[in-house]
Amino acid sequence: MSSRSLFLAVLLREFKISLTQKTDIATIFFFFLIVASLFPFAVGPDTGSLRTVGPGVVWVAALLSSLLALHRMFEGDFIDGSLEQFLLSGEPLVLIVVSKIFAHWLFTTLPIVILSPFVGMQFGISSEASWIMALTLLIGTPVLSLIGSVGAALTLGVRSGAALTALLILPLYIPVLIFGVGGTVAALQGVETTGHFSILLAFLCLSLALCPLATSAALKIALE
Amino acid sequence: MLELKSVTTTRGYKKLFEDLNFSLEEGEALLVNGVNGSGKTTLLRILCGFSRPDAGEVHWANKDIRALGHDYSRLVNYLGHFDALKGNLTAEENLIASLSVMGIDSDVATIREALRKQDLHSKLSVPVSRLSAGQRKRVALARLRISRERPIWILDEPFVSLDKSSTELLSAALSEHVSNGGFLIYTTHQEIGLDVRPKILTIN
Numbered sequence: 188m189s190s191r192s193l194f195l196a197v198l199l200r201e202f203k204i205s206l207t208q209k210t211d212i213a214t215i216f217f218f219f220l221i222v223a224s225l226f227p228f229a230v231g232p233d234t235g236s237l238r239t240v241g242p243g244v245v246w247v248a249a250l251l252s253s254l255l256a257l258h259r260m261f262e263g264d265f266i267d268g269s270l271e272q273f274l275l276s277g278e279p280l281v282l283i284v285v286s287k288i289f290a291h292w293l294f295t296t297l298p299i300v301i302l303s304p305f306v307g308m309q310f311g312i313s314s315e316a317s318w319i320m321a322l323t324l325l326i327g328t329p330v331l332s333l334i335g336s337v338g339a340a341l342t343l344g345v346r347s348g349a350a351l352t353a354l355l356i357l358p359l360y361i362p363v364l365i366f367g368v369g370g371t372v373a374a375l376q377g378v379e380t381t382g383h384f385s386i387l388l389a390f391l392c393l394s395l396a397l398c399p400l401a402t403s404a405a406l407k408i409a410l411e
Numbered sequence: 412m413l414e415l416k417s418v419t420t421t422r423g424y425k426k427l428f429e430d431l432n433f434s435l436e437e438g439e440a441l442l443v444n445g446v447n448g449s450g451k452t453t454l455l456r457i458l459c460g461f462s463r464p465d466a467g468e469v470h471w472a473n474k475d476i477r478a479l480g481h482d483y484s485r486l487v488n489y490l491g492h493f494d495a496l497k498g499n500l501t502a503e504e505n506l507i508a509s510l511s512v513m514g515i516d517s518d519v520a521t522i523r524e525a526l527r528k529q530d531l532h533s534k535l536s537v538p539v540s541r542l543s544a545g546q547r548k549r550v551a552l553a554r555l556r557i558s559r560e561r562p563i564w565i566l567d568e569p570f571v572s573l574d575k576s577s578t579e580l581l582s583a584a585l586s587e588h589v590s591n592g593g594f595l596i597y598t599t600h601q602e603i604g605l606d607v608r609p610k611i612l613t614i615n
Contacts, residue, residue: 188514196511197512199508200509204500207497208499267496271489271495272509275489277482277485277486277513277514278481
């Protein structure tokens with residue numbers, strides 16, 4: 188089977204499964220909305236301070252929502268024996284893993300990215316800077332899913348795995364967060380943002396090259 | 412030829428089996444016997460290549476299965492304690508999804524036919540989670556039927572929760588597979604008659 192048709196087969200499978208778990212996806216979506224909406228209550232209605240914290244708040248809310256969804260990535264397939272069948276498919280596990288991570292990002296995080304500029308405007312961020320922020324999220328959140336997949340795979344079958352994943356993964360999210368928020372702040376101040384985007388894209392390339400390999404190795408260990 | 416060469420495995424500090432050897436030729440079946448917890452499932456998982464033994468090797472056609480990698484795994488049909496079915500999908504959707512990832516060509520007609528043979532045609536639009544344990548097992552067996560071209564069948568307790576007629580259907584399918592020159596390794600606690608007399612391996 189060609190790599191492309193395997194990638195699409197896994198993607199279609201994940202899509203069908205996601206369709207039956209719409210409430211899970213809606214939960215993540217509304218979690219993002221509520222976390223982001225809590226801050227104006229805490230910080231107060233002052234436009235200046237809201238605009239200052241806005242990019243950081245939206246990014247952290249997106250990061251936490253992505254984290255909330257992580258444990259779903261492999262747990263179901265681990266519990267019901269699908270992972271064993273993946274290993275016997277005779278196809279490279281790493282390709283199946285890439286497809287699963289992409290599907291996971293597509294169905295849980297992309298809706299948040301699409302919504303983010305509107306949440307940004309709620310913080311008084313100009314529409315232009317809001318679109319820049321959405322773009323940093325579009326590049327940055329796949330990195331979060333890729334790094335997160337390693338943590339999700341490593342904690343399979345472990346008690347309170349979701350909390351452990353968070354502890355393992357959150358420190359690794361820091362660089363992505365810094366440059367994601369940095370890009371948006373630069374856009375707000377009217378400064379050149381190319382540097383931030385270059386670094387975010389470099390993170391994406393690096394994690395795309397390394398994380399799926401680590402994740403599939405971790406999955407094989409989980410099945411031993 | 413499938414061979415187990417002086418395989419030793421431990422669980423914690425307990426030795427499950429030591430220096431275990433056997434070989435299986437085309438058209439032979441192996442029944443793995445042993446009390447609960449003796450390591451039957453562990454042995455089957457080693458034969459699938461999921462687990463690594465502490466010592467020894469599994470050989471297929473005189474090559475270590477570790478070295479063969481995907482060339483070996485795409486010859487194996489494994490049915491374990493978990494049926495790899497998604498509860499929210501129907502039997503048909505489940506089979507389409509898993510067979511396409513396994514790279515096995517199958518169309519809807521083939522899948523429906525296999526489900527009909529398992530007497531599940533009235534359950535086509537029901538999510539698998541609403542089926543009984545025996546019916547779920549039969550969905551998994553329908554998948555086995557479609558991927559029957561794979562020569563090595565490793566089945567862990569395949570007869571559990573099946574009714575009398577499904578048991579007969581399965582034992583006929585297993586007999587057919589073996590008499591067509593396939594390899595069969597299975598465990599069971601029931602008295603099942605196959606047309607071929609299986610070799611017996613008892614783990615203490």
